[in-house]
Amino acid sequence: MNLILLFPEDFVATDRVLLSGRRLRHVLEVHRAAVGQCLCVGEAGGRIGRGEVLRLDDDGLELAVTFEREPPPPLPVTLLLTLPRPKVLKRVLLAATSLGVKRIVLMNSFRVEKSFWKSPALVGEGLREPLILGLEQARDTVLPEVLLKPLFKPFVEDELPALSVGSTRLVAHPLTERACPREVFSPVTLAVGPEGGFIPYEIEKLQEAGFLPCALGERILRVETAVTTLLARLF
Numbered sequence: 138m139n140l141i142l143l144f145p146e147d148f149v150a151t152d153r154v155l156l157s158g159r160r161l162r163h164v165l166e167v168h169r170a171a172v173g174q175c176l177c178v179g180e181a182g183g184r185i186g187r188g189e190v191l192r193l194d195d196d197g198l199e200l201a202v203t204f205e206r207e208p209p210p211p212l213p214v215t216l217l218l219t220l221p222r223p224k225v226l227k228r229v230l231l232a233a234t235s236l237g238v239k240r241i242v243l244m245n246s247f248r249v250e251k252s253f254w255k256s257p258a259l260v261g262e263g264l265r266e267p268l269i270l271g272l273e274q275a276r277d278t279v280l281p282e283v284l285l286k287p288l289f290k291p292f293v294e295d296e297l298p299a300l301s302v303g304s305t306r307l308v309a310h311p312l313t314e315r316a317c318p319r320e321v322f323s324p325v326t327l328a329v330g331p332e333g334g335f336i337p338y339e340i341e342k343l344q345e346a347g348f349l350p351c352a353l354g355e356r357i358l359r360v361e362t363a364v365t366t367l368l369a370r371l372f
Contacts, residue, residue: 139274140177140178140179140272140278141178141273153199153202154200164190170193171193175189178204179204179208180278182279183204183208186206209276209277212237212239213322214371215241215301215325219248219329222253223256225359226267230268231274234272234275235271235272236368238281239281243284246339264283298346301326304326305321307348307350308335310330313351316353319371320372321372
């Protein structure tokens with residue numbers, strides 16, 4: 138935890154917070170902080186600053202907080218991710234959030250198991266936890282928007298053109314010889330399929346929506362490896 142992310146319910150005064158649970162345990166066991174020490178804090182959706190430890194024991198962590206600077210700028214990318222298995226999803230969401238992705242669309246594909254859409258990882262704290270961990274890791278405060286699109290064809294035909302307008306549209310596809318571009322630094326909509334890639338019909342539909350297939354080479358990568366590698370290469 139490189140930043141303690143604070144939410145409205147944490148504030149007991151305009152400049153005081155009282156924390157318990159996971160964040161308290163982390164400060165006690167990992168930071169091993171003491172009264173008078175300053176920790177990096179951030180207000181969810183807002184600025185980053187410092188929290189001076191006023192009290193720290195097994196019952197709670199009390200901080201006097203001030204906010205001084207803006208969070209780091211986001212990546213100009215919309216990530217379209219075919220829904221992976223729940224454990225992989227958590228790792229990808231954490232990594233993408235820590236890299237600065239602010240819009241993630243979880244979409245369907247022929248190779249996505251139907252049971253994945255019923256996972257607790259898609260609702261409530263199951264979805265929120267890896268996003269928060271990603272922000273804490275990267276010292277960021279702005280939660281990504283996560284959209285669920287369980288129907289491939291209606292999404293790609295009816296919604297995706299407007300969602301991706303004004304951006305470079307790319308789809309990662311291991312069977313193309315076209316290399317993924319480098320250092321784009323302009324808006325990108327990036328579609329990443331399952332480890333076996335999108336099926337030909339899905340690639341065709343994405344191409345009709347203006348997406349250009351690109352690859353990272355001959356190797357077939359795990360989803361979490363492909364996402365981080367593509368983002369690093371693009372930006």
